[in-house]
Amino acid sequence: MTGATAAKIWGVAGCQVVELRSHSDARGGMTFVENGRDLPFDIARMYWLYGSQPGQLRGAHAHKALRQLYVAVAGRCEVVLRDPESSQRVVLDRPDRGLLLGPMVWRQVENISHDAVLLVAASEPYCEDDYLRDFAAYLAAARVQ
């Protein structure tokens, strides 16, 4: 990964905030992500969350193998990351900053502003079998890794 710059790395396995390559001039800003350059995975899928209602939570699951990049391209949200040893709350409120999530990390998205658009780039196509949606089952699986 030579493009994006790791801003912060914590104890939560495989997760870090990255400053994404950007260009800004008198016309405004632009942020870019390229396979083979900016991420530790190639993008197989993108989706985005929007129109969140007040108090609504998203996520509350882990993925067995999936890697993801979260970017709040508009608005603001908080992502609570957990693994068996640690937890971390990350505020996403800039379109030029991303959160990389590794496999086997429990995540919950909270305090989502109504105008938030949370862009997600993912390393694999959608696969329900890759989800761990029960926290106790997630902890048991993560502890034996």
Ligand code: TYD
């Ligand atoms: P889910 O990942 O459970 O969203 P959240 O964690 O925010 O609640 O996805 C909600 C539903 O959307 C899920 O039942 C299946 C569907 N879905 C797809 O079909 N393709 C996708 O790429 C994603 C992310 C979800």
